[in-house]
Amino acid sequence: MFYQSYLPSTRFRDLVARYMIVIDDGKHTGWQKMDVVPNGLPGLGFSYGENFHYFAGCEPSKEISSANVVGIHSSPYTTTWKNPMRLFVIVFRPLGLYQLLKQDMGALKNDLTSFNLLGLTESEAICERLSVLPAHEDKIAFMETWMAGKLSGKDVKTTLTGHITDLILERKGMVSISSLATELHVNKKYIERHFNEQLGLTPKEYADIIRFSYLNTLMLRESISCSELTYLGDFYDQSHLIKHFQRMTGLTPKAFKENAKLSPEALFLRKHNIFELISRTPGFIVQEY
Template structure:
């Protein structure tokens, strides 16, 4: 696997976390790979062979070549049918709502072709430019021109959403939502409504995804030696609580995740976070 990450232009750093590329040569022995929620929306361009996303143990759909993957509330399995050659934009939780007008709850747990989110002519032109680009830097230049143009036309994220997301990111999802809102029921309803539209999922779901992301980083980079230490550092009530939350999101326990051949792609992503 050849996985690389790239930082965005300064004018986009508030909405784009990073760009990434992945190249993998086909191997008939390749296993399904489990992808876990990370609290981010991604726009991906596939220049290689098709990629399956499994909807059950045996049933699958094929990813569109140019698509947006909305917020994810559960893990899922993918398997390329041939060579992988992908370029992707990883948006911060508050990032993608600055580019489109539709409620982002419509995109949750789905792969949506970019032609369904932007004008068909501009979506087609963007996809063709990305396909014809000679290297990654040219693709970054193309996508940044597109994003900056779209940003100039769109509204910004509401203050209550932005401040909540900022706090969740700073605290790795450990701050309870009721603490953020000081148990104000009216604010909670307002936040839930805005989150569904501008993030796609609830504040609690995003908090869990961000916390999981930080926990996986600790687990894979061995910054904490034991599960108890990881649970403590991630501010779980105890190790059992940590293991339960982890299994609910990932589908396996933390011990089963490490060195699992079905998790190698997720492990690669989390080890290489910028």
């Protein structure tokens, strides 16, 4: 199985966090599985291999083909496949997908939504083009040309929501929305309404994902105890920490860390979280485009 991430060109670095290419050309007798934990970032996924399946929580699985919008997830989801799979994923910065599509992101939360349902008609043409372009750099250049066309005439200036997402990220998710509203002299309900529209999350859900991503990054970089995670994450006690991890991943902190040792794919996805990608120079190798 091949997986790699690439930085966007300079023009798109305020919009896009990474491009990810995932390829499995094997034909398997049993289902292959990839568990994805909340990373705080929306995306566009283009499938130019065989169809695969997606399920989240108690919802029935969906067969996924062509192009889909990946709403921000506040809980884990799983993809499964047996046949050869090829994916090109654009991982956006928090408000990047909203700026591109100008769609209500609240309607896309915790789901993969077909392009067709959003009135986007290019799905099959894009996937067909991605399937024949030989080099990953060619695929990226093609998608950036497509995004440039979509952005034409759209206003992508910084919004209040963008400023608040930056503040929450700077404070590692350990801040209340009431205190931010007071600090910025803005009505709390105004913040919540615009968060739901532009991110698809409540401010608290976003802050919880940031805090989880911060702790995830600490666990990736060093050996750290639950006591230290509890202190650095500003939790009441270890029980509070464990509940936070179980809500985000379905696992305890210890099991979550051990799971990455068993699955290189899980480790790859863990490294692509919002704190690691947006708040600092990444501590892992990506390809420069």
